[in-house]
Amino acid sequence: MxxxxxxxxxxxxxxxxxxxxxxxxxxxxxxxxxxxxxxxxxxxxxxxxxxxxxxxxxxxxxxxxxxxxxxxxxxxxxHPAVIGALQEQLSRGLGYGASTAAEVDIARTICKLVPSIERVRLVTSGTEATMSAIRLARGYTRRDKVVKFEGCYHGHVDGLLVKAGSGALTLGEPDSLGVPKAYTDLTYVLPYNDIEAMKALFKEHGDEIACIIVEPIAGNMNMVPPVPGFLETMRELCTEHGSVLIFDEVMTGFRVALGGAQSVYGIKPDLTALGKVIGGGLPVGAFGGRKDIMDCIAPQGGVYQAGTLSGSPLAVAAGQAMLREIQKPxxxxxxxxxxxxxxxxxxxxxxxxxxxxxxxxxxxxxxxxxxxxxxxxxxxxxxxxxxxxxxxxxxxxxxxxxxxxxxxxxxxxxxxxxxxxxxxxxxxxxxxxxxxx
Missing domain, CATH: 3.90.1150.10 (Aspartate Aminotransferase, domain 1)
Structure with missing residues (x-):
């Protein structure tokens, strides 16, 4: 038993x-x-x-x-609305490997509900969303270093499977077999909610940092919200040093509020990774943000990202049904x-x-x-x-x-x-x- x-x-x-x-x-x-x-x-x-x-x-x-x-x-x-949307789409096909009107509809909805997102690209998982956002940030800034926070998880991306080094300013060590140390040598790991450690890191290395990626509400060390000033300082440092601020809202987006955690705390990231709710329970992800940064993505720009099943008609149908329901007063x-x-x-x-x-x-x-x-x-x-x-x-x-x-x-x-x-x-x-x- x-x-x-x-x-x-x-x-x-x-x-x-x-x-x-x-x-x-x-x-x-x-x-x-x-x-x-x-x-x-x-x-x-x-x-x-x-x-x-x-x-x-x-x-x-x-x-x-x-x-x-x-x-x-x-x-x-x-939920009847989600199941009904899926049944309707099933009668028309599982997927086409080509564009659909529904992709435009859900992209419009996401951009409307999350003001920091001016352009959005659909993908098939949260890991793909965060991985793509980081690649985009590096391509946009022409820098390599990434900052993440201890206790935050951003999918099983090689460069983010890191544990903290021996001090707040040291680069991370691989946290999984199969991850070359060369990958994590580009990742700084800081304590979550430690404002002073963040300031110290940017004072010494700010002009080398492509981006910060953070769960604005940490959900992978149980659930830990940000302390006052933590996200605000992050925004200020990224603006000052020309680094890209990425909010990983795969878990929190449309979950804690209609506009995600960024609407709860009034902070505008440069890029946002989404997932979970926007697929209504089906495998899905998305990343989006400032138009000038998103325009660097292929085919418009030189940062390559692709996905055969991105914008799956089933996931989009379920996600749209979910998004309609959560907008009710x-x-x-x-x-x-x-x-x-x-x-x-x-x-x-x-x-x-x-x-x-x-x-x-x-x-x-x-x-x-x-x-x-x-x-x-x-x-x-x-x-x-x-x-x-x-x-x-x-x-x-x-x-x-x-x-x-x-x-x-x-x-x-x-x-x-x-x-x-x-x-x-x-x-x-x-x-x-x-x-x-």
């Missing part, structure tokens, strides 16, 4: 069998590492389908879903209120059980930390959290019908489909989970 703990009411034999079979054909039994449950232990679940705010596994167990395919399912699973206010109520309930359950626990939230995106800190704003604080408590908490929640990200270092997401019934299930599970700690 998979995921067994003393109070596990669920049988997950089918998931366990499938995982055994998967390991015979797929490295580690999964097609993306976090699915393997290595961060929490136990056997990963295999899901059969989704309904609104719920996931149903291969053994027909139901779970309130706070992963939402890692963010894009902001309307929940199988009050959508984000209601989503944020639901998320706030859920987190307030979790904190109350933790307080009653005497467990140190704190949360972060922006809109429908949240982070939970087993920590006595009043606020979590730095990577080192995240790494100091009680991971063992999270592992126990995760499994008790799972065994009581709540599915969280299987890692202490991933953000969570609430959808518009989450309502009082889902919150009640979550609080009942949380009461047992915190009591067990």
């Amino acid at each position: 998979a995921n067994t703990t003393p109070d596990n009411p669920h049988a997950s034999e089918r998931s366990a069998t499938l995982f055994d079979e998967a390991q015979q054909f797929i490295p580690g039994g999964v097609n993306s590492p976090v699915r393997a449950f290595r961060g929490v232990g136990g056997t990963p679940l295999f899901f059969n389908h989704g309904e609104g705010a719920w996931l149903i596994d291969e053994d027909n167990n139901r779970y309130v879903d706070y992963v939402g395919a890692w963010g894009p399912l902001i309307l929940g699973h199988c 009050g959508f984000y206010e209601e989503l944020g209120a639901t998320t706030e109520a859920m987190l307030a309930g979790l904190k109350e359950q933790a307080r009653a059980a005497g467990i140190p626990f704190t949360t972060n939230q922006v809109g429908g995106m949240f982070g939970c930390f087993f920590s006595g800190e009043d606020s979590i704003t730095r990577f080192d604080q995240v790494m100091a959290c009680n991971v063992e408590q999270f592992r126990k908490y995760f499994h008790v929640m799972l065994n009581n019908n709540v599915y969280l990200a299987p890692s202490a270092f991933e953000a969570g997401f609430v959808s518009a489909a989450h309502g009082q019934a889902e919150l009640d299930t979550t609080m009942a599970a949380a009461k047992k989970a915190f009591a067990s700690l």
Whole structure:
């Protein structure tokens, strides 16, 4: 039986069998590492389908879903508008390898909703979006050095799979086998939310730096928002030194607000990487920004980027349906209120059980930390959290019908489909989970 703990009411034999079979054909039994449950232990679940705010596994167990395919399912699973748009497009074909009117429509919508984006190029993944944005920034500035921040993830691009060096101003070291050190020798790694380290780096190397790439709200070290002045200083330094500011909003774009994190904090990046929501749950990505920079992309300019399936009619149809829904009045206010109520309930359950626990939230995106800190704003604080408590908490929640990200270092997401019934299930599970700690 998979995921067994003393109070596990669920049988997950089918998931366990499938995982055994998967390991015979797929490295580690999964097609993306976090699915393997290595961060929490136990056997990963295999899901059969989704309904609104719920996931149903291969053994027909139901779970309130706070992963939402890692963010894009902001309307929940199988929303009628998205499914209807997909069915309509399916009747016309899967794809053409050529341009469509729908690509123009979604590009127009993106440029309208995100004021910093004057031109946009569709791609097929978030990794492709960030990789292309960095290549474009280098081509535009004719510089090579890139700045990223510890704890931020921008896809599995060779030059960005880096860990911090021995000091704030040192270049990064490869964080994965197969990444030549020569690639990461062009990447500086700074602590997230450290304004002084950023100023010091630009004072010494500013004229060599092609771009900064940052998650404006970090979502890959759990969920950590920027401190006041962090993004503002970044914008000022890039403007002063002629560097390109890239916001990686693959996770936050159209998720935390209609205009993304940049609209929440009032910062205008030069380029933005998008994904997740703009495909309605299908594989998609995009990068866009200032016209003068985007005009450097082929066929108009000398920076090469291409993709056979870019602008997939299916992804565009689903994305357009999603974007129409989230533009309805009050959508984000209601989503944020639901998320706030859920987190307030979790904190109350933790307080009653005497467990140190704190949360972060922006809109429908949240982070939970087993920590006595009043606020979590730095990577080192995240790494100091009680991971063992999270592992126990995760499994008790799972065994009581709540599915969280299987890692202490991933953000969570609430959808518009989450309502009082889902919150009640979550609080009942949380009461047992915190009591067990």
